[in-house]
Amino acid sequence: MATWQPDPSFYPSPRMAAKAPSEGLAYVAAFDPERKKPDAIAVVDVDPRSKTYSEIVGEVRMPNAGDELHHFGWNACSSCLCPNAPHPHMERRYLVVPGLRSSRLHIIDTKPDARQPKIVKVIEPEEIAEKAGYSRIHTIHCGPEGIYVNALGNAQGKRPGGIFLLDPESFEVLGKWEIDRGPQELAYDFWWHLGHDTMVTSEWGTPDTFEDGLVPEVLLGSQYGRRLHFWDLHRRKHLQEIDFGKEYQLVFELRPAHDPTKAYGFVGCVISLADLSSSIWTWYREGGKWAVKKVIEIPAEPADADDLPPVLKGFKAVPPLVTDIDLSMDDRFLYVSCWGTGDMQQYDVSDPMKPKLTGKVRIGGIVARASHPKARNGALNGGPQMVEISRDGKRVYFTNSLYGAIDPQFYPEGIDGWMVKLDVGDKGGIDFDKNFFVDWPKGHRPHQVRLQGGDCSSDSYCYP
């Protein structure tokens, strides 16, 4: 699968990647919350010139039921052009798709027919447990030493969760990534600053505290994750831990600046135990160490107890529940999914310490049930969740389901899946593409979106 020239979807710098052609297809993880029929990767037509625009045009079903497909990624990406560990003649071709609940890893070939991808390899949980000592696999990133996979539990489903490596050609499990994990025990997301040889990881909880839904006692006891961990990416050694404090719970998605010379990034914290607000924090360098600062706080909205699910009735408020964020390729706009209230917010983060709200749309939401011009029933449930941005920053896609066991805690009547698209104004501002609404087929709920050729959370870069 080596080629004579680098894969045309690899770009040396984010600046060049932002000039990439528009995506024609989106790959979307879709899972069955009942865990009865197999999950799937759906292929959605996102080419506005196409007759099947905004339709699911292909699908690949998993061989088993109950995987709960999660944050999948590519086998290779722009980091293959890095000067210290170059592998430029790989192909961006295979989707590496983890099952969070099953701990099963699927390798899916998007060639020769990008609309009808095929499963070429399945790695069973026993092999991952044996070779890497992990389970509950969650997020995939392509990087300097191959494919990095993180897991929320160890082989027994307890702490610590961590990261393991997968060979990007043979897809063999190579083993545990960490050499010295220091105090890190919980895992959620991970990414890195290639220019600063630094890995960053965040925290959720151990599988027994989320596989049947969020446990109120654990949450109110501040026992879910609340820390960031910084690592030496090449020595694989834990360097520093930052504790957000016991008010803050669920420190989730990590979005480091794409420009490899910049040493800052953004992380979302789902909930404050003090007032149910969500917050966005910037991490940055200060005095030779990493530091964090809260830069955005999104308050809970007062609501009538009758409109709220049991878990929220006592609070008489809808928490924003920021569960995903995404940063545009030029590091200018940060998109913030408020799964509780139904907001998708856009902030100008040109100054990462002083974000400015530049756009907002509302769709779904626990109380709002806001609709979409192309939706038929007029009252949508679920809310903005996994969000992905095109490389040129002009289009934003998102879906509405979080996690099978947590969805009914906040949306007790169930979630009817949808996927929508926003158009972005040249100077910011967002609005719905009125012609794009995927009314997701019943029986599956959509989650993570990946765009053909790469997107704003799939690739990392070594050149400014």
Added chain:
Amino acid sequence: MSPDRDISPWLVLAGLGAFHGLNPAMGWLFAVALALHRKSRRVVWLSLIPIAAGHAASIAVAAAAVVALGFVVDRRVLEAAAGIVLLAWALYDAVYGHRHRVRVGMQTGMFGLGTWSFAMASAHGAGLMLVPVLIPLCLAASPAKNLMTADSLPLSLAAVAVHTGAMLVVTAAMAAAVYEWIELAVLRRGWINFDRLWIAALAATGLFLLVRG
């Protein structure tokens, strides 16, 4: 007695030096990247020193091995053995070449860069590729017992110097050109698969040694 005045082995050494220097994975691209990160033209030129030193050290190890084995092993046997090692290396690179542990990143200092250059040259068998030229040059004064009185040491050093010199010139030219004039976007189409050429060169060299032996 000095060996014959044939300059062709020196041209081969220099040519392979230029080939190694041209490969972005041997250093010029790293020099450019470090200069871009540190926003300093000086870094392009400073980086060349550890890159060349690391490469030279790797070549010197191969030359030393040839001379040392030349003491104890018949030259035909040495050539055949080197041929087999080269073929094995080509096979290893083809199968596992992508799998090296990454230890040096963008925050590296000059010592780390030199170590990286040594590791890259060694892992790619840069010195091995020179063995067919090093054997006749360094072991020119056979039989082996006369080695120390012959010109083995200065000839070996000269071989390393000529190869590294050519490599350095091309590395410097590429790094300077790309840093100053050519957008890095050139990598997207212009970065041809040196690994394939490299593996072919290793295999061809190995076969040459075996057939000639």
